[in-house]
Amino acid sequence: MANVDAPFTLPTDVKDITIKNFINGQWVTPLTNRSFATVCPATGQELTLIPDSGETDIDNAVKAAKTAFKTWSKTTVKHRVSILKRIAELIKEHLAVLAKYESLDQGKTLSLATRHEIPSCVHIFELFATMIAKGFAETKGSMPFGSSPMEITDIKPCTVDSVTQYVPAGVAAIITPWNVPLVMISQKLAPCLAAGSTCVIKPTELCSITTYLFTHILREAGVPDGVVNVVFGTGERAGEPLVKHKDVRVISFTGGTKTGSRIGMVAGALNKRVYMELGGKSPSLVFDDCDIHHAAATGIRSIFHNQGEICVAASRHYVQNPIYKRYLELFREKTIGRLKVGDPRDSNTYYGALVSQNHLEKVTGYIRMAQEEGATVEFLVDPNDPDIVSVSSDGRLTIRGLEGGFFVAPTLITDIKQSSPVVQEEIFGPVVCVLPFDSEDEAVELANDTKYGLSASVWSLDQRRLDRVMRQINAGTVWSNTWFALNLELPFGGFGCSGNSREFGPWSLEIFSEIKTLSHNRYR
């Protein structure tokens, strides 16, 4: 139980943080006795050590979750609401510390973490508290059943009244990526707790600090031992044993499409329920009858927000020929000298460092590929920015005072073929391809020419055109004249290689529940 005498605080200096697994309400070192270093993306320097957990650590965590399920699944909705609300309050109280570490560990700007991401976590816990307080959605039905001529026994005709019932699913595996670490945990954990299930979380190995601090919040909020367990480590050594564990009933995974295929294969063979939110390569269709200033300004945000490390990033912009050149001019004008890349702590910085050296290599690799294919590649940086020491030929930026950091310039690619891997594959960085089109049909065809289908934006002031085009786009979320306007009470998820799940609202509660149909013979 929480210590009621001492005020609850979180460490403000990374040197005071020793990350341990959180199993059955205790912080424990991994039985493997192994760890690896995590690196600060803005400096390239080691931040702290992460437990490199293995199968036995996972097994202990699942056992704790299975035991805790017996009581947690029977708690009242009122009790769960009070815990979810307390978690929200504690995140709010410790917002500054959590935002500081999210920025330090992930490379995102402190202002994005402070103003948007950590407040989103608060909102998510509050939302699911409110949702279950209103009650789970029920579907009811009545149906007469007569005795059939086939019956040989004396069965009376009757009416059967049926009603659906949501029951907690059991032990869930929650596996998350690095781009919005605590948001991802909250997005899955809040509905898991709300639904009465228990879980083992395997967060990304690249950004584990806020998840570790969050375990202290969970304990302080009164989450009973074993209800939430967190095991740190790699996908291979900790993630996969979790997916395979015989007592894990449900897997809620967000991450890359390739990992999703692997998890789907492993879990499918074991008949587990798997919910996947995967990658994207979202299009933005810009028609010549749109508000072009608004389209260009939002277009910039849609690819450079969070270093382009966002699943719904609009990384393919298709612009109708009459306004193609003007759109590019505006895109350059509104970026160069106005969008600052650099120190994530500086409130003037729009985006910070990419998450890792490996990811930097991946992103700059696509930039080199575009150059080799003969595309036009422009780095939209301000030549007079005193903080930029140099821009390399593949877009890597050297920032004064942060020379070891993983920074990449805002990159605009034109004169590239639709079939290029640069246009087809998810880059997950600040790199946008802008291509022209002539007709509405061509725009729809280009937008749908992808294996993904997470989101899309359509820009036009003609409502009938919007209706026609939006209906034809194969994506889970389609916006008109905006981007990333998510209503957390509505479903979010992708078509095709973007996943098989829908999250938020009741769709998230369904992931962590089993749905039964109870049918009563009315004897009439």
Ligand code: NAD
């Ligand atoms: P990733 O697939 O490399 O890793 C995600 C998680 O899976 C990590 O915790 C990792 O350790 C774990 N993992 C890896 N291999 C595993 C295995 N064999 N078994 C079990 N777990 C395993 O993804 P990433 O690089 O961390 O994240 C970036 C990706 O996430 C991008 O593709 C992005 O589009 C996607 N993403 C999607 C959404 C969405 O809602 N659709 C949201 C955020 C991020």
